[in-house]
Amino acid sequence: MAQKNETNSAKDQSNASVDQYLAKDPERLARNLARALEELGKAAAAWTEAREKGETGDVTTAPLIDMVRTFSRVSEYWLGDPTRALEAQTRLFAEFMGIWANAIRRMSEDAAADYAAPPAADKRFQDPEWGRNAFFSFLKQAYVVTSRWAADLVEGAEGLDETTRHKARFYVDQVSQALSPSNFLLTNPELFRETMASDGENLVRGMRMLAEDIAAGKGELKLRQSDASKFKVGENIAMTPGKVIARSRLVEVIQYKPVTKQVLKRPLLVVPPWINKFYILDLNPKRSFIRWAVEQGHTVFVISWVNPDERHGMLDWADYIEEGIRFALDAIEDATGERSVNAMGYCVGGTLLAASLALMAAEGDKRIASATLLTTQVDFTHAGDLKVFVDEEQIQALDKAMSGRGYLEANRMATAFNMLRAGDLIWPYVVNNYLRGRAPLPFDLLYWNSDSTRLGAANHSYYLRNCYLENNLSRGRAVLHGKPIRLEDVTIPIFNLATREDHIAPAKSVFMGSRFFGGPVEFVLAGSGHIAGVINAPDLGKYQYWTGAKPEGMLENWLPGAKENPGSWWPYWHAWIEKQDNRSVPARKLGGRRKTLGDAPGEYVRTRA
Template sequence: MAEQKERDRQEDDRSSPLIDQYTARNPEQFARNLARAMEELGKVAAAWTQAREKGEASDVSAAPIADMIKTFSRVSEYWLGDPTRALEAQTRLFAEFMGIWANAIRRMSEAGIPDHAEAPASDKRFQDPEWGRNAFFSFLKQAYLVTSRWALDLVEGADGLDLATRHKARFYMEQVSQALSPSNFLLTNPELFRETMASNGENLVRGMRMLAEDISAGRGDIKLRQSDASQFKVGENIAATPGKVIARNRLVEVLQYAPATENVLKRPLLIVPPWINKFYILDLNPKRSFIRWAVEQGHTVFVISWVNPDERHGTLDWSDYFEEGIRFALNAVEKATGEKQVNAVGYCVGGTLLAASLALMAAEGDERIATATFLTTQVDFTYAGDLKVFVDEEQIAALDKVMQGKGYLDANRMATAFNMLRAGDLIWPYVVNNYLRGKAPLPFDLLYWNSDSTRLAAANHSYYLRNCYLENNLSHGRAVLGGKKIDLGAITIPIFNLAAREDHIAPAKSVFLGSSFFSGPVEFVLAGSGHIAGVVNPPVSNKYQFWTGAKPAGELESWITNAQETGGSWWPYWQTWIEKQDGERVAARKPGGKKKPLGDAPGDYVRIRS
């Protein structure tokens, strides 16, 4: 009812005379609210300053900013190095603005003339009718669209750039373009302008208050709220699949989930999630929980829950994460079930660690992992996507310096980097909604999980960036784990390798190429959607699709052309694959076996907030 009244009010605002829409209804109240907003803005500045005075925040962001300036300089050198090229570029932009002007003249005398430059229908930024019918806002929109497209064309047309520099220039230009959209500013967004006038600026007071709270929560950086966190409680309505904590050390808790069937597969299932964010992306709610679904299919499910690291964990590297993480969990599984072989699942960087661990275990003759499933996992980083923008020697050195001081990287840093991969969906809509409209975001379990980010142990993160993204050592046999060089080619067990077609974090092309480094049989499957939705896609939703086909070789697009498309979730296909490897079943197992559990799932480590 309240939402309907709000929509009716907005419709009335749009249909009212132009001068009324953009005039404060109560000038005196508007002035008071502006003063209150400025007072809240002072609290924003205080929160930002105090965090730096206390040493809680540091400006490591200077490194990527310097890199962006250097990258743009390379593009500018090409266009300004030749007067003819510079004139041609300027002429193209001038012609576009003349097109906007000519179009505006026509619209004054003819009805039904579309704008010279239009955003795609899927672009949610310009859906308000005023962007098209109001001359001022129409000009702003069109000027922005033609300028941003022109700027991106400058990047694409700059000859002589190496692939890495062009990639960075394209990414940075898209970030700047997203940031400068007129939809992000109060006076240039008709919907925001109307709402501000209608509420006499009350939205700005609420927005600046939320901004101050978010900077305080981020200890000097904005911890952008994307969901109403008050609606979720870990262990109650999220991460709530019944189970027990059966083992714990300084790095992990090992969870075992209660059976839901009388008989279970003989081989237990061990899940190795990423330590960037928390494991319950696979246990969001009963309808979307991969963990609950796997239990219902007859798996004895074990999950590693990584600790949210602090200064005590700063020196732990990948060797420690293997020994105290995967090896420790395998020992716990064997003690709880008596089984010497498991099916393992690794998600994202958890899968990358799992692959490195399998290579070391192969060299040691440890055969406890019988099959491995990799979910959107990279083992070769040639085509690692936009995250490579943040990885070069200078930026890693700056990051190392910051991490050495604390022993970890603040959670907000990595969360921001991931959000920037989809800034148009994960950053700017929330900046506008929260801080300009003054509205709290809606409750959404996926975005609650996304905001429940974790710190990253210094040695572990530095190892990952250097050996994977920067030097690509893992796939080239140069990475060292447990004091030994490891070779992915030593992995001969059956592999189920899942990629997601629209993945921005582990691009499908990268995952597909990674299949070629394993010596055993590889079942490559391509899921629809992205890094999260492509994985967390339960059968009951009947969403998206997946592709299966021949052995992953050659180019991904060629493989897709010859692949078979199946509607819905890949989960049942994976279950069939697992049972083909070994479908033997035994009586259901009690969590922990004969040993008394340490507590209820989801445990203590997952509750540690950053």
């Protein structure tokens, strides 16, 4: 009797497992599928209309061509010898046979482990059905062994130059991420269940969002990562009080209101990247570097770059230095009377600042007395996965795409950055938004990430060629104002911060850049990545940072002798600034004798691309 009850119980569980994948109301499901297809048709229409109107170019084909070319090089090795090809195919076949044998064994051994399993931290396969349902378990394991096999083909291909192998690794990872069974309705148990439970309502909502996002991207998918309706620049982000004290066609210069009676004599000029907007440094009061620096007694000035359009297409790095950094220095001198300034550059803003320092040194302009570089590359030998998108053919395609309008659409660069962490920044949102039909939650960091900027043609082309492609900046071959500039001419003190998990400016690359300056360099390595490692307020008590000897040799040799310190690097930086000059003066009036032009965060930052 007990055995019969156990058998009935097993049957009930099996039936329940099957029932969750069956339509509750087939007629309603059919109607919703028709509605979803209608919304999908709107998405296709938005995609087609943009191309018919010429609103989007064919620049996206360049990376695809490069991917095909790269895979062809790998295939050439494996297919060039029948023995090697058979060996590779046999390895994959053996893996599939292992999965099959494991599936047979699990029919009689409920506790049998998977033949191939993803890492425990892989969020894509957390649902229990990936393990207990034979169909989904097989899909998961087949995906794991196939993606590993493809990665092994890249590593095992002999005769590849390192650039091609790097590209092949990157492209294989992108394809593997895209083809994961977790990304498809019928191969993801969670999506399958939700679709049946709602009779397809999730697909109607998801396809509607897809159509909206393609229309918002003017024919390209503008992937929403946060609920944009919950944020407004100047109201609940970028809130630190201040005034716009100067404006050029490229920048607004913002001065922030002091909160201390005494301030450091040297003002602080922050040069953010023009690829993103400056308010990453002022997301909210708890994490705002700008607010914190003001509270420490800095007179903070920040450059807010214009979101470029047709009018800015011919402006290159020399213009960004003259009408950006030097224009801001002039405004600071007018507002404070100070000619000696501490400067800080973040990411590509730091790269521009470094080039500016070399140019100013050559021309005898000594207004910047110290420079802080945050996750900044000046040498691009080890520049990471972004180098995948930079070769002569791809730059020519970009130049052609930018020549008509004078700028690159914001969505292009945003997509490239998202691809560096596709498993975190692309596919979870594709699944959540368009298959589950759920709007993303509000998150200030991801709102900032999606608030992208266009890129001026001449400026972007100069950057790609002189930094990523030819590495001219560190080699003393970058030309500004008609003459080469040399980083070794920069003899002022440099505070050079890298972050350990940086996927945009790898720590190894930032460390190597330290050797090219002609003066003392304080190298600090912070925990976490490109954003979280920088925007790490002391009150949060998160992460750590390492300090140590002069940045000589290689990072892996420097790190064992470095001291690990808990928490934020911000106070350590502030102490370093005070070592350079700790004189103080009474807090300054906003704008000094200049007429202010409006409240912070200004107008340029509000322009959405």
